[in-house]
Amino acid sequence: MEKTVNQKAWFLVLPVLVLVAFSAVIPLMTVVNYSVQDSFGQNNFFWAGLIWFEELLHSERMWNALGNQLAFSAIILAIEVPLGIFVALCMPKKGFWASVCLVLMSLPLLIPWNVVGTIWQVFARVDIGLLGYTLDKMGIDYNYTQDFFAAWATIIVMDVWHWTSLVALLAYAGLQSIPNAYYQAAKIDQASRWAVFRFIEFPKMLGVLMIAILLRFMDSFMIYTEPFVVTGGGPGNATTLLSIDLVKMALGQFDLGNAAAFSIMYFLVILAISWVFYTVMTNLDKRDAQ
Amino acid sequence: MADIAAPRSRMLPRVNGSAVVMVIYLAFLLLPIYWLLNMSLKTNTEILGTFSLWPQNPTLANYATILTDASWYVGYVNSLTYVVMNTAISLTVALPAAYAFSRYSFMGDKHLFFWLLTNRMAPPAVFALPFFQLYSSVGLFDTHIAVALAHCLFNVPLAVWILEGFMRGVPKEIDETAYIDGYSFPRFFIKIFMPLIASGIGVAAFFCFMFSWVELLLSRTLTSVEAKPIAATMTRTVGASGVDWGVLAAAGMLTIIPGALVIYFVRNYIAKGFALGRV
DSSP: OOOEEOTTHHHHHHHHHHHHIIIIIHHHHHHHHHHTEEESSTTOEEEOTTHHHHHHHTOHHHHHHHHHHHHHHHHHHHHHHHHHHHHHHHSOSSSHHHHHHHHHHHGGGGSOHHHHHHHHHHHTOTTTOHHHHHHHHTTOOOOTTTOHHHHHHHHHHHHHHHHHHHHHHHHHHHHHTSOHHHHHHHHHTTOOHHHHIIIIIHHHHHHHHHHHHHHHHHHHHTOOHHHHHHTTTOSTTTTOOHHHHHHIIIIISOOHHHHHHHHHHHHHHHHHHHHHHHHHHHHHHHHHHO | OHHHHOOHHHHHHHHHHHHHHHHHHHHHHHHHHHHHHHHHTSOHHHHHHOOOSSOSSOOOHHHHHHHHOHHHHHHHHHHHHHHHHHHHHHHHHHHHHHHHHHHEEOTTHHHHHHHHHHHHTSOHHHHHHHHHHHHHHTTOTTSHHHHHHHHHHHHHHHHHHHHHHHHTTSOHHHHHHHHHTTOOHHHHIIIIIHHHTHHHHHHHHHHHHHHHHHOOHHHHHTOSSTTOOHHHHGGGGEETTEEOHHHHHHHHHHHHHHHHHHTTTTTTTHHHHHTTTOO
C-alpha cells in the first residue's frame, strides 16, 4: 500500500513512545550507568571505565553460561523445526478435527511459564511423576537433579513440549496459503510426495518458517523461568543459561557492575539478532507485495 | 485424469498415517497436563503413597483449599488485576500508533518500528534489576500498576505489530471516503475503523493478556505482598512438612483455565499473534 507522507502521524505514535521510553530507555540507561561505575556501597559511585567488561571477557562463569545457552538454543532448534514441520504436514487440512488439533496444540503455549516448569518438575520425579517413575521401572538410572545428562534431557524435552506447537502452527499457516491448484498440477505430473514437499510446500513455508526459527531462537535465548523451576541451573552449573546466571548475579548477589556489563553484552546480541529478524521480515513483506 | 477423479481409496492409508502421528503428538502434549490434573484430584497421602494412573478417591479438597483461603485466591485476583490493566494500557496506546504506522510514512518511522521490536526481544532478566530500582524510587514498588507498566515493555510492541498487521488489510479508500463525508479523525476511528478491525483488536488483547499472564520474572521481582501474583504464591506450597503437591497441582490447573477458556475463539489467529502479525 502506498503510504502518504504525514509528519503529524508522530502525534499518534507519541503515547507509545513515552510509555516505552519510560519502561525501556530509563532502565537501560541505568544499566549502562552501572556498567562503567564502581561502588563502595551507599550510592557512592565513581567512574570505573571498562573494567567490568574486561572482567566479563575473562570470566569463566560467563563463558560457561554462554556455552550452555548456545548449546541449548541449537539443540531445541534442531529438534523443534523438523518436528514442527512434520506435525504441520500431518495436521488435518480443515473441518472439525483441524479445530480440535489447533486448540489442543495451542494449549502448552498458553500455560504460565513457571507452571510449565512445575508440570515437568513433577512429571519427571522418580517417586510421583509418570515419566520418572516409568523410566525408573524400566531400569534407567534417571535423576534430573543429580545427573548432568538427565538434567539436560529434561529441560530440552520440556522446551520441545512447550514450543514445538508454535513452529507447527506457523508452518501450518504457511501450508494453508497454498492454492489447491498447485497440488492438482503436481498430481498430473505424477510428482512424488517428496517432490511435492520439496518444490511446492517447502518454498511456500519458507517465509513463515524463517519467522518461526528466529522467534524460537530469540525466545530460547532469553528463557529463564522454566529451567529455573526444574533444575535451578544445576546440577552444579550444568544448566545455568544466560538469564539464570544474570538474575543470580543482579538480584541474588547485587553485583551491579558485573551484572550491568553482562546485561549490555546480552542485549547487544539480542539487538543484532532482532536486526536480522527485521530485515528478513521486511524483505518477505516486500516479496509478498509483489 | 483417473488419478484426480478417484484418489479416495489410495489416499486412505496416508490419511491414517497422519492421524497416527497427530494422536501420538497430542498424547505427548496432553500427558503432562493430565498428570497435573490427576495429582490435583488426589490427597497428598495418595500422591506419595500409591502410584496410580488415575485418582482412586477423587477429591476436590485441593481446589477447595485454594478457593476458600484468601492468601491463595488473592494471588489470582492480583494477577488478573495487573493483566487487565496491562491489556487496557497496551491497546489504548497501540491503536493510534498502529494506525499511524499502517497509513502514513513519517520521519524515522522505520527506525521507530524496529526499536519497538527490540523491546519485544529484550530479555526480561536484563530489566529485572533496573525495574526494581526504578519502581522503588518512584514509590510504585509492590503495586499492580508497576507490574502492568513493566509488562508494557514487551506487550506494547506486540500489540502495535499485531494491530498493524490487521490494519494493513483494510483498504485505504475507506479512510478517504469517511474524511470526504466529513468525519473527524477520532469519530472515524471509533465509529468506522475500530469495528472493521474488531477481530484484530480481539487477537491483540488476547496476546497481551496471555503474555502478561505467563510472565513471572518481572512480576515476581516487582512485588512482595500486596500485588503478589499467583505464580509467585505457588512457591508457598513448599512448607516445613515438605511440598503440598496436591494444592500445587490444583493451583497450576487453575492458571491454565483462562487460556483454555478463550483459546477456541482465537484458534485461527494463534500463529499470526505469535509471529507479531506477520503471517
